[in-house]
Amino acid sequence: MKRIYYIIALLLLLTVQLKAQKVDATLELLVSIAEKDLVTQDPTVQDPVTVNAKLVWAESKKQLAVVIKASIFTDWHIYSKVTKGSPFIPTTIEVKFPEGALLPIGEWEKPFDEEFNESSSIYVGDELFFIRYYNVKDAVKIQGEFRAGLYYQACDPFQCFPPKTKMISL
Numbered sequence: 001m002k003r004i005y006y007i008i009a010l011l012l013l014l015t016v017q018l019k020a021q022k023v024d025a026t027l028e029l030l031v032s033i034a035e036k037d038l039v040t041q042d043p044t045v046q047d048p049v050t051v052n053a054k055l056v057w058a059e060s061k062k063q064l065a066v067v068i069k070a071s072i073f074t075d076w077h078i079y080s081k082v083t084k085g086s087p088f089i090p091t092t093i094e095v096k097f098p099e100g101a102l103l104p105i106g107e108w109e110k111p112f113d114e115e116f117n118e119s120s121s122i123y124v125g126d127e128l129f130f131i132r133y134y135n136v137k138d139a140v141k142i143q144g145e146f147r148a149g150l151y152y153q154a155c156d157p158f159q160c161f162p163p164k165t166k167m168i169s170l
Helices: 003-020 023-039
Strands: 050-059 063-071 077-082 090-098 102-109 115-116 119-121 127-135 147-152 164-169
Touching: 023 050, 023 063, 023 127, 050 164, 063 077, 063 102, 063 147, 077 147, 090 127, 102 147
Parallel strands: none
Antiparallel strands: 050 063, 063 127, 077 119, 090 147, 102 127, 115 119, 147 164
């Protein structure tokens, strides 16, 4: 009998956690609008990757999303995955939030990547979106600096630039 109670309690706990992890449907709609409205500067040969970011709040203010857009110059790429020991640097998402204010919902949604060779994959294109949703844990702690961006290495068929970080204040 105790075993049944433990199983029921565990199922209830999992249900509560799953509900807490659900993204508000209106927030998802607001994020899709933000994707269309988010503009990056045109990349150039001297600066082949441009980045912009936006914080999107749910109407309830209980959730928010970080939307990062990257644009990459024609014939250039950044690495999404590389094998251990590779000389290339994979792209990582960098965020800075007030500590303890947000709880992530799931993982980062990332753009489609292309296989570059047997040891790496790359991002190419002018509309790459990285999105992550968060529950607002403590609205009181929400005061402070919000920054988001990318750490990446840009390469074309002939050269690679040193790794670079681009952060945007939100």
